[in-house]
Amino acid sequence: MNKKKTVVSLLAFCMTAAALAGCGSSNTAAPAVDTKKADTGAAPAATEPAKKKDPVTLTFVIANTVDAAPFNKIFEAYQKQTGNKVELQALPGGEFDNMMKTRFSTGDFPDLFLMQPGTKQNVKLRAEETLQEWSGSADIWDRIIPSMKEFQTTPDKKIYGVPFGATGMMGIYYNKDVFKKVGVEAPKNYADLIDIAKKIKGAGITPFYEGVKDGWPPQIFYFTGWVSNVDPVIGDAGVQKLEKNELNLADIPELKDLFAKQKELKDLGLYQDNVLAGTYDELQNGMGDGKVGMAFMLDGIIPQLEKKFGKPFVTDKIGFFPFPSAKDAGTALITPPNQLMIPTKAKNAKEAAELIKFMISPDMVNLYYQAAPGIPIFKGAKSELYPVQQTVNDLIAAGKSKVNVQNRLTPTFADFQKTLQTFFINGSVDGAIKEFDANYKKDGKAKRLPGFE
Numbered sequence: 001m002n003k004k005k006t007v008v009s010l011l012a013f014c015m016t017a018a019a020l021a022g023c024g025s026s027n028t029a030a031p032a033v034d035t036k037k038a039d040t041g042a043a044p045a046a047t048e049p050a051k052k053k054d055p056v057t058l059t060f061v062i063a064n065t066v067d068a069a070p071f072n073k074i075f076e077a078y079q080k081q082t083g084n085k086v087e088l089q090a091l092p093g094g095e096f097d098n099m100m101k102t103r104f105s106t107g108d109f110p111d112l113f114l115m116q117p118g119t120k121q122n123v124k125l126r127a128e129e130t131l132q133e134w135s136g137s138a139d140i141w142d143r144i145i146p147s148m149k150e151f152q153t154t155p156d157k158k159i160y161g162v163p164f165g166a167t168g169m170m171g172i173y174y175n176k177d178v179f180k181k182v183g184v185e186a187p188k189n190y191a192d193l194i195d196i197a198k199k200i201k202g203a204g205i206t207p208f209y210e211g212v213k214d215g216w217p218p219q220i221f222y223f224t225g226w227v228s229n230v231d232p233v234i235g236d237a238g239v240q241k242l243e244k245n246e247l248n249l250a251d252i253p254e255l256k257d258l259f260a261k262q263k264e265l266k267d268l269g270l271y272q273d274n275v276l277a278g279t280y281d282e283l284q285n286g287m288g289d290g291k292v293g294m295a296f297m298l299d300g301i302i303p304q305l306e307k308k309f310g311k312p313f314v315t316d317k318i319g320f321f322p323f324p325s326a327k328d329a330g331t332a333l334i335t336p337p338n339q340l341m342i343p344t345k346a347k348n349a350k351e352a353a354e355l356i357k358f359m360i361s362p363d364m365v366n367l368y369y370q371a372a373p374g375i376p377i378f379k380g381a382k383s384e385l386y387p388v389q390q391t392v393n394d395l396i397a398a399g400k401s402k403v404n405v406q407n408r409l410t411p412t413f414a415d416f417q418k419t420l421q422t423f424f425i426n427g428s429v430d431g432a433i434k435e436f437d438a439n440y441k442k443d444g445k446a447k448r449l450p451g452f453e
Contacts (some may be wrong), residue, residue, distance in 0.1 A: 066114060075262070115340075170404070209282070239409065242440075244451040255433065266424065288305060
C-alpha cells in the first residue's frame with residue numbers, strides 16, 4: 001500500500017474482569033495514528049538475553065489458523081542471540097482448546113503456547129494451579145497499553161497470560177473485482193446484502209463460500225452476526241445474564257433468526273455447490289481467483305491470501321464490511337490479541353519467560369508487525385495497516401465496533417462446529433438452537449460456574 005501508518009495508541013476498551021469480560025463497545029475511541037513509515041529493513045537487534053552455555057529447544061504451540069511467519073522471524077533472531085531454538089507446533093484450530101486441555105490433563109506440557117484472549121481461558125486450564133502468573137512483571141506491562149492488561153486481569157488481580165499480536169477483526173471479506181463486475185457496493189443493510197448476493201449468483205459467480213468440512217469457519221457467521229443483531233437488543237446486561245445462566249440462548253429471537261438467515265443462504269443457493277465439502281483452503285482459492293464474491297471470515301485470511309496471491313492483491317482487491325443488521329450496515333467485530341502462556345511444569349519455563357520478554361521488546365514487536373501488519377497493542381509500536389484493517393480502524397473511530405461475545409463469556413459455545421455441521425445437513429433451526437443452548441449450559445456446569453450447578 002502507498003501509505004503506512006503507525007498506531008501509537010489503541011482503542012480505549014471498556015471492560016470489566018468479571019462477568020462482562022469484553023471490550024470494544026460502541027463508545028470505544030479510535031487509536032491515534034502517526035504517518036511515519038515503519039522500517040522495512042533487516043530484522044533489528046533486540047535487547048540481548050543472557051547467553052546460554054547449554055542451548056535448549058523450546059516447544060511453542062499455536063493453532064494452525066494463526067500465521068506462523070512473524071513468529072518464525074522472531075525466533076530466528078532469538079536463536080541467533082541466545083543459541084536457543086524454538087520448535088513451533090501447530091494444532092487444528094477447531095480442536096485447539098480440547099487438545100490443550102488433554103495435554104494438560106496428561107502432563108504433556110509445552111514450554112509456552114498461544115491461547116485465545118481473556119480470563120475465561122483460566123477456568124478450562126485451572127490457571128491458578130498450572131500457569132505462570134504475571135501481575136508483578138512491570139517490565140512487561142510497561143510495554144502494553146493498559147486496556148490489554150485489564151482484559152487479562154482476574155477479579156483477584158492475577159494475570160496468567162501476556163497479550164501478543166494485534167487487535168483482530170471478523171466480518172465479511174469480499175473480492176472488489178467481483179463487486180465491480182456486478183456493479184454493487186458494500187451493503188447498507190441485510191436485505192441489501194441478499195440482493196447483492198443474488199446479483200453475484202446471476203453473474204455465474206459463487207456469492208458466499210463456507211468451509212463446513214473444516215468445522216470452524218461457519219461459526220464466524222454467528223459471531224459477526226451477534227454484534228450487529230443480538231448485542232443491540234440484549235445489551236451488556238443480557239450478556240451478564242448469559243454469564244450467570246439467567247438467560248437462555250434459545251430464548252433470544254435475534255439469535256434464532258441468525259440460524260434462519262444461514263439456512264436461507266443455503267436454501268437460496270447462495271453458497272457454493274456441495275457446501276458440506278467446503279474447506280478454508282478452497283475458500284482462499286475461490287476468493288483469489290474471483291470465483292467467490294464474499295466470505296464470513298476472520299482476519300487470518302489476510303496473510304493466507306497474501307501468500308497465495310501477493311500483497312498487491314490483498315491491498316487492492318480485498319474489501320471488508322461488517323455483518324449488516326436489518327436497519328443499518330452493522331457493527332464490526334473486533335477481538336483482543338491472543339495471549340502467551342507458560343505452564344509452571346514446563347521443562348524450560350525459565351527460558352520461556354525470557355523468550356516472552358524478548359518477544360515484546362520494541363525491536364521484536366516492530367519486526368512482528370512488519371511481517372503481520374495489524375492494529376498494535378504495544379506502546380509506540382509501528383505497523384502498516386492494510387486497507388481492510390483501516391476500514392475497521394475507521395469503524396472503531398465511528399463507534400461501530402464491539403468485541404466478540406465469546407471473549408466476554410466464561411462458558412464457551414461448546415461443540416458449536418459440530419452443531420453447525422449437523423445443521424447444514426438437516427436444516428433444523430429449532431434443533432440447532434436447542435443443541436446450541438444445551439451445550440452452552442453443559443460447558444458452564446462442567447466448569448462449575450455460578451448459576452450452572
